[in-house]
Amino acid sequence: MSGIYIHIPFCKKKCHYCDFYITLNKNNVSKLIEAIKFELILRKNFLNKNSIETIYFGGGTPSMISPNYIGNIIKEIKNNFSVNSNIEITIEANPDDISLDNLLKWKKYGINRISLGVQTLNDNLLNFINRSHDKKTAVASIKKISEHYDNFSIDLIYGIPGNRYDKLKNDIKEIIKFNPPHISAYNLTIEKKTVFYNWLKNNIIKKEKEREIIKQFNLLKNILEKEEYIQYETSSFCKKGYESKHNSGYWKRKKYLGIGPSAHSFDGKYRSWNISDNNKYISALNKRIIPNTEEKLSKKMKINEIIMIGIRTKWGIDNKQLITQLKYDILKNQKNTIDKLINDKLIYINRTKIKATKKGSILLDYIAEKLLV
Secondary structure: OEEEEEEEOEOOOOOOOOOOOOEOOOOOHHHHHHHHHHHHHHOOOOOOOOOEEEEEEEEOOHHHOOHHHHHHHHHHHHHHOOEEEEEEEEEEEOHHHOOHHHHHHHHHHOOOEEEEEEEOOOHHHHHHOOOOOOHHHHHHHHHHHHHHOOOEEEEEEEOOOOOOHHHHHHHHHHHHHHOOOEEEEEEOOOOOOOHHHHHHHOOOOOOOOHHHHHHHHHHHHHHHHHOOOEEEEOOEEEOOOOOOHHHHHHHOOOOEEEEOOOOEEEOOOEEEEEOOOHHHHHHHHHOOOOOEEEEEOOHHHHHHHHHHHHOOEOOOEEHHHHHHHHOOOHHHHOHHHHHHHHHOOOEEEEOOEEEEOOOHHHOHHHHHHHHOO
């Protein structure tokens, strides 16, 4: 089983925390869609005829382009790949793009899951992070989606400078009234080449203190667990049976094909990424060239990926996988470090898997760093 990721880089405006490849220039949408369709044809053998279990439209803001373009891309995938009858097809959407017409057309073309970028329901904070919607639009969009889709996810951000504990609590309480099957909650990270990074350098904003971020994370986790959400990855909470199949594929290191400018691919041995430039991407595809850079993964890189990803999930670091695939026994090679982390009550061992404790769940980067080879 494999997945396909489609990167649609167009946005109405750039969020102050965003370091993804996006463009505000929408003059070449149709040319880009044609290039994406052609890349799908050129790379139809990349996944060795594995059945496609998931398709994910990310960005950027894929919801802002015509649903017909989305339908055309899905059709091209089905023409060139073996598609699972129970496929999960997700589109990322902004609240201001949620109309009845869009919802019905997406469903007609096969979209069966929506990931909605709400981030916060506080209008001052929405303006501060430069989102294009307000609280009223966000609430209305959640209501519309819940009336037409069984499977949808709400994105939230915590740790925003100025987003105090009580504001976040109000957001969560209001959102769970709609009983979303999935909630993704991300700690704000300030990356280079973002507005927030420049503001931080110039002392316009300050990072939230770590104790406040931990407090907000624990608030989120406690409320969602009481509402019977399962935390299956550090940022991902779902009702039973509603895990994101696509994202779970990443975390389980399944093969995936990334299509579009800046999209990444993984075939088990190599990782590659497309050029982050619309015009250069289109020009290359017009010449039948796939404009990507490829990196062969060393044994050490593969081991460290399994460690870094595994500790973040409910499945943990699978020592059986490490031994079978890479002939590396982490329980034997890292015995002293593992014993110390167990004594510190940060991890525990469940058969052949290393998992984080509740205490360790807020120190995942520290745990991973200790276990890396």
